[in-house]
Amino acid sequence: MARIIGGLGSPHAPSIGGALDAGQAQTPGWKPLFDGYKVMSDWLAEKKPDVMIVIYNDHGTFFFFDNYPMFAMSVAAEHRIADEGFGKRDLPPLPGDSELAWHLAHSLVDDEFDLTLSQDMPLDHGVLTPVSCVWPHDTGWPGAIIPIHVNVFQFPLPSALRCYKLGQAIRRGVESYDRDLDVVVFGTGGLSHQLQGERFGFNAPDWDQEFLDLIEGDPAALTRLRHQDFIERGGSDSVESIMWLIMRGALSEKVNRVHRNYYLPMHTGFAQVIFEDTETPPDGSRVGKAA
């Protein structure tokens, strides 16, 4: 049986991927963030998940307003690297897991989540930044990803509660899959930030810390917030932190936090977490898993 062993949280700002590619991870400005990514990549190297379900949003790179999906899941066997308008990052294409993705598609639709299914979903910084910062990729990638796009772009957006429930449904889907796989759910997006209007650059570090407390210990409290609350407290772009609730909804009620990092260098509250599931063996051992 497949199972969820933990959840990760990370920002997905394109500048982070750019800094990684330019070899700037150890510069004074970036080190506080990349030291955190080292913890995350070490955790993944130890746990060796087979699949990461990556919760992200496209940024006007692939999905347009002619047909804009609320939730879209890739069932592709491979994902192209997209050009967002500034040239492509030099990354190998990211493998998918079509068999698990189709299983999840059936499970989620049976569970009343009627999401869009995509057989060709080129990826932008929403996926590429976080995944490239935690997985080595000089010669391909150590596992597969299943990206799920969430509309945090064009109102109306799915509610925070809806996102949390989607996470719970993802867990049911993974646990009803009979291949022996370890799965991690990766919630992405910045905490407080606003990248538009005269309020550009708005941040709320105190609220970000409260968000991090709640996402770990009381996610239900976050599901009661309206988009308006996120916008007023954390800036208009912080509404994307509802994507972290999908990750959290996929985990056990209690989680074991093994990493929490926060850094606010310029426009965006960057936060990272690792939550281990407490309803699966913490050592990652299981029948049939190769040593």
Add this chain to the structure above:
Amino acid sequence: MTLKSKQLDLSRDVEGTYLFTGQAAQKGYHLNKFCMSLTDPANRDAFHADRAGYMKRFGMSDAEIALVEAHDWLGLLKAGAHHFMVFKVAGALGYNLVATGARMRGETVEEYLATRTVTTLTDKTKDL
């Protein structure tokens, strides 16, 4: 008629904020389509070769074209462009995120950076 939403209080303005509601998306449809076209390098070349001619192909109005030519990023938001779409045009015209944001705030890059924690990270290519 004001839209009713359980998630948004549309009667309450958040100062300096232009929410990308479905109605904004509809108003800015052609504008956003033009912006998104710049994800193709051949289109970026065509834009640089004949900016006004290229924009007209997308059904943009003279007023919308003038906003692009004036680098009026705030005006583009008000015209219904999503800010991530604006970034694609601004980027093509040589503005990184810091420069685009400072201009939306009505500040110079130096003035904006003076409000930030880390002020030294605007390197040649990327910023935070």
